[in-house]
Amino acid sequence: MARPNSVYPTELELQILKVLWAAEPMTVREVRETLAAGGRGLAHTTVITMLGTMVEKGQVEKLDPVQGKAFRFAPLIGREDVSKGMLGDLVDRVFDGSAEAVMLSLFDVADLDEDELKSLRKLLNKKMREARS
Known part of the structure; x- marks a missing residue:
């Protein structure tokens, strides 16, 4: 089939x-x-x-x-549209829609250096500020 x-x-x-x-x-x-x-x-x-x-x-x-x-x-399709769609599908199918589970898994499998962790912290802080507004 x-x-x-x-x-x-x-x-x-x-x-x-x-x-x-x-x-x-x-x-x-x-x-x-x-x-x-x-x-x-x-x-x-x-x-x-x-x-x-x-x-x-x-x-x-x-x-x-x-x-x-x-x-x-x-x-005809952009990188951002493809990546968002594929990532969204992965989050839904593998992590049951949980962004937190994705992040925890990412920290387990990725070798993040101090600069990358600082950058992620800034992004998380920005998202938290946006969520409060």
């Missing part, structure tokens, strides 16, 4: 989106080369197929060639 389509990008779709978010628009060749430079070597046809699927899903758009015959692709 086929896996149902997810509203969120798959692992490979997310890698491609990250490439496009960093420097868009890009041709298939540019996407493939950037993925390969990051350690994810894929066949040219695989990248073509993935980008076509992502166009169908509304994740990227196919732009007309500027010169020559190479189409370019640009993201």
